Amino acid sequence: MQLSKQVLQEPMNKIYDTIVIGGGVGGLSAGIYLQRYLLNSLIIDKGKARSFWMQELHNYLGLPPDTQGRTLLKHGKDHYLSLGGDLLNRYVEEVIDTGSIFEVKVKIGRQNSTYKIFHTKYLIAASGIIDNLPFVDNMQNVYDYAGYNLHVCLICDGYEMADKRVGIFGRNERSLEVAFSLGWFTPYITLFTQDMFEISSQFRDRLWEHEYKLVEKPISKFLGANHQMTGVQMMDGSVIELDAGLVSMGSQFHSAYLSGLNLQTQGETLVTDQICRTSHPRIFAVGDLKLGLNQVVVAASDGAIAATGIWRDIRRERGVKRRPSNIDSSILAS
Amino acid sequence: MQLSKQVLQEPMNKIYDTIVIGGGVGGLSAGIYLQRYLLNSLIIDKGKARSFWMQELHNYLGLPPDTQGRTLLKHGKDHYLSLGGDLLNRYVEEVIDTGSIFEVKVKIGRQNSTYKIFHTKYLIAASGIIDNLPFVDNMQNVYDYAGYNLHVCLICDGYEMADKRVGIFGRNERSLEVAFSLGWFTPYITLFTQDMFEISSQFRDRLWEHEYKLVEKPISKFLGANHQMTGVQMMDGSVIELDAGLVSMGSQFHSAYLSGLNLQTQGETLVTDQICRTSHPRIFAVGDLKLGLNQVVVAASDGAIAATGIWRDIRRERGVKRRPSNIDSSILAS
Numbered sequence: 001m002q003l004s005k006q007v008l009q010e011p012m013n014k015i016y017d018t019i020v021i022g023g024g025v026g027g028l029s030a031g032i033y034l035q036r037y038l039l040n041s042l043i044i045d046k047g048k049a050r051s052f053w054m055q056e057l058h059n060y061l062g063l064p065p066d067t068q069g070r071t072l073l074k075h076g077k078d079h080y081l082s083l084g085g086d087l088l089n090r091y092v093e094e095v096i097d098t099g100s101i102f103e104v105k106v107k108i109g110r111q112n113s114t115y116k117i118f119h120t121k122y123l124i125a126a127s128g129i130i131d132n133l134p135f136v137d138n139m140q141n142v143y144d145y146a147g148y149n150l151h152v153c154l155i156c157d158g159y160e161m162a163d164k165r166v167g168i169f170g171r172n173e174r175s176l177e178v179a180f181s182l183g184w185f186t187p188y189i190t191l192f193t194q195d196m197f198e199i200s201s202q203f204r205d206r207l208w209e210h211e212y213k214l215v216e217k218p219i220s221k222f223l224g225a226n227h228q229m230t231g232v233q234m235m236d237g238s239v240i241e242l243d244a245g246l247v248s249m250g251s252q253f254h255s256a257y258l259s260g261l262n263l264q265t266q267g268e269t270l271v272t273d274q275i276c277r278t279s280h281p282r283i284f285a286v287g288d289l290k291l292g293l294n295q296v297v298v299a300a301s302d303g304a305i306a307a308t309g310i311w312r313d314i315r316r317e318r319g320v321k322r323r324p325s326n327i328d329s330s331i332l333a334s
Numbered sequence: 335m336q337l338s339k340q341v342l343q344e345p346m347n348k349i350y351d352t353i354v355i356g357g358g359v360g361g362l363s364a365g366i367y368l369q370r371y372l373l374n375s376l377i378i379d380k381g382k383a384r385s386f387w388m389q390e391l392h393n394y395l396g397l398p399p400d401t402q403g404r405t406l407l408k409h410g411k412d413h414y415l416s417l418g419g420d421l422l423n424r425y426v427e428e429v430i431d432t433g434s435i436f437e438v439k440v441k442i443g444r445q446n447s448t449y450k451i452f453h454t455k456y457l458i459a460a461s462g463i464i465d466n467l468p469f470v471d472n473m474q475n476v477y478d479y480a481g482y483n484l485h486v487c488l489i490c491d492g493y494e495m496a497d498k499r500v501g502i503f504g505r506n507e508r509s510l511e512v513a514f515s516l517g518w519f520t521p522y523i524t525l526f527t528q529d530m531f532e533i534s535s536q537f538r539d540r541l542w543e544h545e546y547k548l549v550e551k552p553i554s555k556f557l558g559a560n561h562q563m564t565g566v567q568m569m570d571g572s573v574i575e576l577d578a579g580l581v582s583m584g585s586q587f588h589s590a591y592l593s594g595l596n597l598q599t600q601g602e603t604l605v606t607d608q609i610c611r612t613s614h615p616r617i618f619a620v621g622d623l624k625l626g627l628n629q630v631v632v633a634a635s636d637g638a639i640a641a642t643g644i645w646r647d648i649r650r651e652r653g654v655k656r657r658p659s660n661i662d663s664s665i666l667a668s
Contacts, residue, residue, distance in 0.1 A: 025395060028395060029395040029631065032393055032395065033393060036392070036393055036492070036493040037492070037493070037518075038492075038493065038496060038518070038519065058370070059366055059367060059370055059638070060396065060634075061359060061362060061363040061366065061406070061409070061410050061413070061634045061637070062394065062396065062397050062401075062406045062409050062410060062634075063396050063397075063409075064409075065413060065416075067396075072395070072396045075395070075396050075397075075398075076395045076396060079395070079399060082399075155642060158370070158371070158372075159370040159371070159372065162372065163655075180654060181649065183653075183654030183655060184371075184372070184645075184649050184652075184654060184655060185372065185655065186655060187654065187655045187656055187657040188657070210654060211656075211657055274626070292608070292639075293638065293639055293642055295635075295638050297363065297631070297634050297635045297638050298635045298638060298639065300394075300395045300396075300631050300634075300635065301629075301631045301632045301634065301635030301636075302635075303395070304393070304627065304629050304631050304632060305626075305627055305632065308489060308627055311518075315515065315518050318518075319517075320514060320517030320518060320521065320544060321497075321517060321518060321519065321520060321521045322521055322545075323521040323522070323545055
C-alpha cells in the first residue's frame with residue numbers, strides 16, 4: 001500500500017525482505033516480481049524518474065511508440081500496489097549495513113527534518129541518474145523542450161534526428177565525441193561549447209573534415225514554441241536555426257546513500273554480475289546506476305533478474321511452505 | 335514490409351544488415367531497434383512463438399496483467415513493420431557462413447519444397463524454445479489447458495499457484511526437483527511420472543518428508559472446462575483433483591539451422607557475452623536460446639542490446655553520413 005504520513009509517525013518493527021530505492025522502470029519491475037514471489041517489499045521513491053521526462057518511448061516493445069514515460073510509470077505503480085507492495089514517496093538519506101540487515105534512513109520533512117529508519121534484508125539500488133541540462137538564465141526555457149526535441153539519449157532518439165539540423169550541447173571536448181556517432185543519422189551537426197571549455201586543434205580538424213560547425217559563444221536561450229525547439233539565440237543576439245538538439249553534458253548519479261558501503265564501481269557506475277548483484281551479496285543494482293545500456297527495456301529486465309536472484313537466495317534459506325498442522329494429524333503423530 | 339509469395343519468386347540480390355530468425359518477443363524488439371538505427375533488417379518467423387501461447391503475461395511492466403502474449407506479439411509486429419522492416423513467414427532450414435556474409439536458406443512449400451537464399455552480414459538467433467507437454471491420446475485435451483492453468487514456467491506463474499493443489503508433470507526424476515521450488519508457493523503438491531520413469535528411494539524419502547504425493551500411473555486425460563483444468567483422470571479410471579498444473583518436461587530448442595556453425599553451447603543453450611554475442615562475432619542470440627532467465631521482458635531487453643551491439647559494429651565500419659554533394663561545392667573543391 002501507499003505509506004501515508006500517518007504510518008511514518010508509528011513505530012516500525014517490520015523487516016522487509018527487500019527495499020527498492022527508486023520507483024522508476026527498474027524499481028517498479030523489480031517490485032512486481034518481488035511481490036509475485038510472495039516476498040514483502042517496499043519501494044522508496046523520491047519521484048520524477050528519468051523516464052518521467054520522456055515524452056515518447058518509441059522503442060519499448062508492446063507500448064504504442066507515442067507512449068509517455070509517465071504513463072508507463074503510472075501503470076507500473078498501479079500494478080505493484082495491486083500486488084500488495086508498499087510504496088513510500090520520500091528521499092533516502094543513507095543506508096547502513098548492520099551485518100544481517102540494512103537500516104534505510106529516510107528523510108521526513110524539508111525543514112527541521114527528522115529521520116525514520118526502515119529495515120530490510122536485501123536492497124535494490126534503482127535510483128538511476130538524471131541528465132545535466134544546458135544552463136541558461138531562465139531554466140524553464142530548457143525544460144520547455146527537454147524530452148521533446150531536445151534529446152538526451154542518442155540510442156533512444158537518433159532515429160528522430162535523421163537528416164535534421166541538430167545542435168549538440170557538451171560540457172567538455174570529450175562529451176562532444178558523440179557527434180561522430182550522431183553522424184550516423186545526420187550530417188547536419190552544430191556543436192556548442194557555450195563558452196565553457198576550449199577545443200583542441202586536433203578536434204577542430206576532425207570537425208572541419210566532417211563539415212560539422214562549432215559555436216563557442218554563450219547561449220542566451222532556446223527558441224521555439226509548443227515544446228518544439230527551433231533554434232538557439234546566442235548572448236550576442238545571433239540566432240542559429242536547429243530542428244533538434246542532443247544534450248551531452250553527463251549525468252548526476254542518485255546514489256549518495258550508498259557511499260558508506262564501499263561498493264565496487266567503475267567511474268560512478270556500479271559494477272554488477274550477470275544477475276545484477278553488486279560486490280555486496282545482498283545489494284543489487286538495476287537500470288542506469290549499473291554498467292550496461294541505459295534503456296527503459298533493459299532497466300525493466302534488470303528488475304526482473306535482480307528480484308529473481310533475491311528470491312532464489314531467500315528461498316534456499318527459508319525452504320518450502322508447510323501444510324498447516326491440524327489436531328487430527330498431531331494426534332496421529334504423537 | 336511483409337514479404338509475399340510473389341517476392342519469393344523474384345531474384346533477391348539484397349544483402350541485409352541483419353536477419354533475425356524468430357519473430358517472438360526477442361526478435362521483434364531487436365527488429366524495432368535495428369530499424370531505428372537505420373539498418374535494414376529481415377525477420378523470418380515460423381509463427382507461434384512461446385509467448386503466443388501465454389494467456390496472461392502478469393509481469394511485463396507497462397502492460398495490464400491480463401494481456402495475452404499474442405497481443406504483445408501483434409503490437410510488436412505492427413511497430414516493426416511501421417519502421418520499414420521486412421518480415422517473412424517461413425521456416426529457416428540452414429545458415430551457411432561464407433566468410434563475410436551468411437546465406438540463410440528458407441524453405442518454400444510444404445511438399446516438393448524449394449529453397450530460397452537470403453543474404454545478411456549479421457545474424458540474430460531469436461527462435462527460442464517450445465515446451466514439451468504431457469503426452470495423452472488426444473493432444474487437444476492438453477492444448478485446452480496449456481498456458482491457462484496448466485503452466486510451464488514457475489518463475490512466471492508460481493504466484494498463480496499459491497496455496498493451490500498443483501500437479502507436476504515430469505519426464506525424469508531430475509525434472510521433478512522443481513517441486514522443492516514450487517514448494518515456496520504451495521505445500522499441496524502431487525508429482526506425476528506418467529509411468530515413464532522410475533523414482534529412487536532417496537527421492538521418495540524427500541517427497542514423504544515434504545508431504546508431497548507421488549502418482550506413478552499413466553494418465554488418460556486432463557479434466558476441466560473452459561480452459562480451466564480441474565484434475566487428471568488416470569488410465570485405471572481413478573481421478574485426482576487439482577487446481578493447477580506445472581509441466582516440467584524440458585523444451586525443444588529451435589536452433590537446428592545453426593548446427594553447421596559450431597557455436598559454443600552449454601547443453602543446448604547458446605553461450606553469449608554481455609551484449610548477447612555468441613562465439614561467432616557476427617552472430618547474436620537473444621531470449622530463451624541463450625543462457626539466462628527465460629522471461630518475456632528479458633528477451634525484449636536482449637533484443638535491444640544485441641541490435642545496439644550490431645549497430646556499433648556497423649557504424650564503426652561504415653562511418654558517418656555525408657552531406658549530399660552539390661554542383662556549387664564540387665566546383666569550389668576542384
